[in-house]
Amino acid sequence: MRDWLRDLFRDRPVWINALMIFSSYMAFIYMPWDIFWKPVAEDQEVWFGVMFTGWWAKLMALPHWFIYAAATHGIRRRRPWVCTWGAFYTAQISIGMLVWNISTFGFSLLGVFLGLISAAPFALLTLALADAREHFSEIRKPMRARYGEWALVTGASAGLGVEFARALAREGVSCVLAARREDRLREVADELEQRHRVETRVVPVDLSKPEGAEELARACADLEIGVLVNNAGLGYAGRFEKLETERLTDLITVNCTSPVILTSRLVGGMIERGRGAVIFSGSIAGRQPLPLHGVYSASKAFDRLFAESLYVELREQGIDVLVLEPGTTETEFQEVAGEIPHSGDTAETVVALAMTTLGEQPAVVSGWWNWIRAIVPARVFPRSLIAYVARDVIKERIPIEMR
Template identity: 35%
Template structure:
């Protein structure tokens, strides 16, 4: 496939919003996910609406076999944009996390991002053209109790992308890391988190389309780190300014209150 945008995790939420945004611009898509029926329906809808080609790869990227399968599926494609988006959260505290959960989250949100980026970047460098967008989280700025592993993988993605930006500074390859706050998507339900989604105010759940629009605007302005909603910007600034002990106290209190409020 020529002029392709590869988006991991485009079954729902942010990945699907990115898929529609790039299709609107006339790009062909390669989209991945595990929920076959849902992602295939997305593909048909996008093809009909935007008249672009959409290739679907049904794959679990939280393990080595899945990733190798994807690399093989894309070996002949000319990928102009890579969006490393697939991700999931865990609801347990770290000490109760199973070995399988640990392996899966670390593989998907670290190994898969690194290996896929390295594989596609090599071809982008030959053409001296391309874009890599990595989806992190405001959790990368502020680790919270009950979110330790997830936040740590997102911090890795932030660090990895900023480093990549510096290494690629002299090339025409664009690099961006997106650190949203809460998104109204399937994310929390998939993690078994039974939550009430706030629609307004601080820490509200933003529509994925809004996050994509703001992140794309940031890209046009050349922003490497996009904290696309005001909440994420505030979190980033607060964490930077606060003495660490005060931050720990606020984070612990916030988590206690949120758990009481959000979990029915």
């Protein structure tokens, strides 16, 4: 509990942490009580110094509730929009205080004096928030300065892996690129070297073979790998009895066993150097049972639980761990998994999210819609219901002969 609290409040000034505590009190205790418990006749709500009563007060409390919930999330996750929107909101309270006192005590010396006195703290808070950008995540040290010169990216011949390599190279990190298709890896390597002036090393390797991950670890044993991106992965969709056993076990080896071996081989060096990062490409599929994609879903649940555990274990040794959980992303994944093509996010957007949240939290779901789909139902509805609904969604995404 103490470590969790230390992690929660770390690297923020006291006043921002106090604001977070106040916002969460308002979001989780006061506003629900105010909206659902407080008698309508007693309810009052003030916006811009104008008081609303009765049902109007109930209605006007809803945006307040939303604002405090958003502020709790935004401050906790160091989202840059907190500076602008938080400042707007506290400016509104400040103006409200002035207007309220003047309208209550009249446009007299007393009214203006009391108005200014009560508006001042909120005006100061407005200025402080507007000036607090450095405490929110947009400004961060480049990856090379944070973690070191080299990264290993698995699955770097396509999709998210290519984007991870590009994002790392953009921040000056040299990359070991691993996957089976050597020609594709070489193209990526040329691009990174020419565009970003970083070094690269291409390692063609089949991570579905038990010895693949060990070979890869040996191939970069002479380098100080500061960032490991366990990204290579594949899906395999269809009715379980129609799926080939060998492809299923390959999937488990690529998605689960290889990340464990690579992390195990590389994390020791990171601990010695006192810094490093391990990123896993998980999936929102790992958040719920997924009939017709069951082994894939289980493999991604494995990645998530493994990453979240490591996040806590390695934190004090200076190593950041993140599991990125995308929804549908437009890569070669669907084709390989045997799915009917359907649209999704771009690999670039999804990877950009991982880069900004690394070090801030153990897991990140890409996009609010994916978050609502993957997290909320699993917390509210019976898991069996979720499994049936998920089956119906996946059914539409795979060819008839595999249903």
